[in-house]
Amino acid sequence: xxxxxxxxxxxxxxxxxxxxxxxxxxxxxxxxxxxxxxxxxxxxxxxxxxxxxxxxxxxxxxxxxxxxxxxxxxxxxxxxxxxxxxxxxxxxxxxxxxxxxxxxxxxxxxxxxxxxxxxxxxxxxxxxxxxxxxxxxxxxxxxxxxxxxxxxxxxxxxxxxxxxxxxxxxxxxxxxxxxxxxxxxxxxxxxxxxxxxxxxxxxxxxxxxxxxxxxxxxxxxxxxxxxxxxxxxxxxxxxxxxxxxxxxxxxxxxxxxxxxxxxxxxxxxxxxxxxxxxxxxxxxxxxxxxxxxxxxxxxxxxxxxxxxxxxxxxxxxxxxxxxxxxxxxxxxxxxxxxxxxxxxxxxxxxxxxxxxxxxxxxxxxxxxxxxxxxxxxxxxxxxxxxxxxxxxxxxxxxxxxxxxxxxxxxxxxxxxxxxxxxxxxxxxxxxxxxxxxx
Numbered sequence: 001x002x003x004x005x006x007x008x009x010x011x012x013x014x015x016x017x018x019x020x021x022x023x024x025x026x027x028x029x030x031x032x033x034x035x036x037x038x039x040x041x042x043x044x045x046x047x048x049x050x051x052x053x054x055x056x057x058x059x060x061x062x063x064x065x066x067x068x069x070x071x072x073x074x075x076x077x078x079x080x081x082x083x084x085x086x087x088x089x090x091x092x093x094x095x096x097x098x099x100x101x102x103x104x105x106x107x108x109x110x111x112x113x114x115x116x117x118x119x120x121x122x123x124x125x126x127x128x129x130x131x132x133x134x135x136x137x138x139x140x141x142x143x144x145x146x147x148x149x150x151x152x153x154x155x156x157x158x159x160x161x162x163x164x165x166x167x168x169x170x171x172x173x174x175x176x177x178x179x180x181x182x183x184x185x186x187x188x189x190x191x192x193x194x195x196x197x198x199x200x201x202x203x204x205x206x207x208x209x210x211x212x213x214x215x216x217x218x219x220x221x222x223x224x225x226x227x228x229x230x231x232x233x234x235x236x237x238x239x240x241x242x243x244x245x246x247x248x249x250x251x252x253x254x255x256x257x258x259x260x261x262x263x264x265x266x267x268x269x270x271x272x273x274x275x276x277x278x279x280x281x282x283x284x285x286x287x288x289x290x291x292x293x294x295x296x297x298x299x300x301x302x303x304x305x306x307x308x309x310x311x312x313x314x315x316x317x318x319x320x321x322x323x324x325x326x327x328x329x330x331x332x333x334x335x336x337x338x339x340x341x342x343x344x345x346x347x348x349x350x351x352x353x354x355x356x357x358x359x360x361x362x363x364x365x366x367x368x369x370x371x372x373x374x375x376x377x378x379x380x381x382x383x384x385x386x387x388x389x390x391x392x393x394x395x396x397x398x399x400x401x402x403x404x405x406x407x408x409x410x411x412x413x414x415x416x417x418x419x420x421x422x423x424x425x426x427x428x429x430x431x432x433x434x435x436x437x438x
Contacts, residue, residue: 024221024226024234025219025220025221025222026135026138026139026142026218026219026220026221026229026233026234027104027105027135027138027219027220027221029221030104031076032076032077032078033076033077033078033104033105033220033222034078034080034101034102034103034104035071035077035078035079035080035103035104035105035107035216036079036080036081036082036097036098036101036103036105036106036107037064037067037068037071037079037080037081037082037107037109038081038082038083038094038098038106038107038108038109038171039057039060039061039063039064039081039082039083039109040056040057040060040108040109040110040171041056041057041060041088041110042057042083042085042086042087042088042089043057043086043087043088044088045057045088047060047110047111048111048112048113048190048191050113050117050190050191051113051190051191051196051199053200054190056110056111056190057086058086059111059199059205060109060110060111061083061086062202062205062206062209063109063187063205063206063208063209063212064081064109064209065206065209066205066206066207066208066209066210066213067107067109067209067210067212067213067216068081068209069209070209070210070213070214070217071213071216071217074217074220074222076220076222077216077217077220077222080097080098080101080103082094082097082098091170091171091173091174092170092174094106094108094171094174095171095174095175095177095178095180095182096174096178098175098178098180098182099178099180103180104180104181105135105139105180105181105182106171106175106180106181106182106183107182107183107185107212107216108171108182108183108184108185109185109187109212110184110185110186110187111186111187111188111189111190111199112186112187112188112189112190113189113190113191114189114191114192117191117192118192118297118298119155119189119192119298119338120153120188120189120192120194120195120298121152121153121154121155121188121189121195121306122144122147122148122152122153122154122155122186122187122188122195123144123154123155123156123157123158123186124136124139124140124143124144124157124158124183124184124185124186125158125159125160125169125172125183125184125186126140126157126158126159126172126183126245127159127167127172127175127176127181127182128159128160128161128166128167129176129241130238130239130240130241131181131238131239132175132176132180132181132182133159133240133241133242133245134236134237134238134239134240134241134242135181135238136181136182136183137157137236137242137245138219138233138236139183139215139216139219140157140183141157141230141233141307142215142218142219142229142233143183143185143211143212143215144156144157144306144307145215145307146211146212146214146215147187147188147211148307149211150198150207150211151198152188152195152198153194153300154305154306154307155283155306155336156244156245156280156281156283156306156307156309156336157242157245157306157307158245158247158336158337159245159246159247160247161247169184171184172184185212187199187208243279244279244280244281244309244336246279247337248277248279248280248335248336248337248339249337249339250279250339251277251334251335251339251340251341252275252276252277252282252333252334252335252339252340252341253276253277253278253341254274254275254276254341255273255274255275255331255332255333255341255342255343256273256274256275256343256344257271257272257273257274257329257330257331257343257344257346258271258272258346259271259272259346260272260316262349264350264352264353265353267320267321267322267323267352267353268318268319268320268321269318269319269321269327269329269349269352270316270317270318270319271316271317271319271329271331271346272314272315272316272317273285273314273315273316273317273331273333273343274313274314275301275313275333275341275343276313277333277335277336279335280309280335280336280337281301281304281305281306281309281310281311281335281336282301282304282311282313282333282334282335283300283301283304283306283311283334283335283336283338284298284299284300284301284333284334284338284340285298285299285301285317285331285332285333285334286298286299286331286332286334287317287319287329287330287331287332288328288329288330288331288332289319289321289322289325289327289328289329290327290328291328291330291345291347292330292342292345295332298334301315301333301334302315303315306336317331321352322352323352323353324351324352324353325351325352326349326350326351326352327346327347327349327352328345328346328347329345329346329347330342330343330344330345330346331343
């Protein structure tokens with residue numbers, strides 16, 4: 001009987017060890033959690049005004065009030081606001097207030113905009129150093145999942161440091177100085193069409209608040225359904241630093257493009273795009289038809305997941321080429337911190353003609369077939385070497401330049417040798433003449 005009970009205990013422990021932890025706080029167990037919600041800006045500090053329909057400070061207040069309303073449903077949470085009206089409060093005073101109420105966490109709310117109005121997506125900024133770093137990361141992970149579920153593109157979880165090696169953003173720096181974990185939530189870019197659709201009216205701003213509340217409730221383990229909180233978050237250690245959150249100044253290490261298919265009849269050019277970044281995922285791409293003078297709007301890199309820091313290194317890109325265009329293709333790959341690398345250029349195409357345009361008269365010995373013959377040797381070599389055609393073409397160009405350089409130097413050396421031979425011959429002749437005179 002004892003053996004049976006022992007076996008049942010072992011089996012039970014084994015099964016429990018494989019189960020996801022539910023109803024457990026990612027922060028740490030407490031009877032009550034004190035939370036400070038910080039609606040950014042206020043007063044003369046309007047925040048972004050890139051969208052003429054509103055000022056950031058106003059929509060932040062609406063988001064914050066909806067967030068507080070949701071959080072007040074949980075008796076384990078005590079909620080405070082840094083401001084309840086249109087008042088500009090210094091970042092230091094916000095952190096001082098949080099410390100005065102013994103805050104366990106500060107959530108600073110914001111909306112985003114970019115200088116050229118091209119960026120889009122949601123992101124969370126977290127402290128650089130332990131132990132606040134790992135705590136903030138756990139919450140940010142949950143919050144970004146909520147944003148992703150809404151349909152927004154996640155730009156990931158990030159850190160940034162100033163010249164002193166401390167947190168760049170003041171609210172994080174001031175809170176960390178007072179031993180309070182904090183995050184900055186940038187809900188979306190209000191100045192880009194793909195994001196502005198999510199912040200058109202009051203109900204949209206309030207929805208952001210409700211989504212933040214779900215993430216906060218899950219983080220503190222008080223949400224009614226914790227089944228989708230990933231077990232991996234519980235395994236993150238207090239002093240752990242998540243490497244892909246660290247600022248990457250270098251950008252992608254490579255961006256290479258090659259031609260896959262040319263469809264002149266339907267005006268479609270298909271290229272293969274390959275990019276690598278060893279520190280952070282590749283986030284966006286954009287392409288140019290004029291050799292890099294002008295680029296398209298930004299697109300999400302296919303199969304990229306900025307939350308889990310995964311992406312596909314390679315994909316096929318189909319480009320609709322305008323009627324009459326003779327394209328010279330270039331692509332830019334952007335990493336998590338908006339640093340890009342520009343690819344090689346693809347050129348040598350004929351003019352594309354749209355299917356609706358009158359058929360062009362092409363002489364028999366012209367374009368497409370001739371172009372294929374010209375490229376065929378490159379593709380044969382590429383197949384043999386298992387390399388991309390553009391890499392082979394680039395290597396051949398370098399080899400030709402090297403051979404020209406070597407030939408020039410050989411010519412110079414030969415000239416120098418002949419000059420030396422002439423000098424020696426003249427010297428010997430002079431010596432013979434002197435001997436003859438003697």
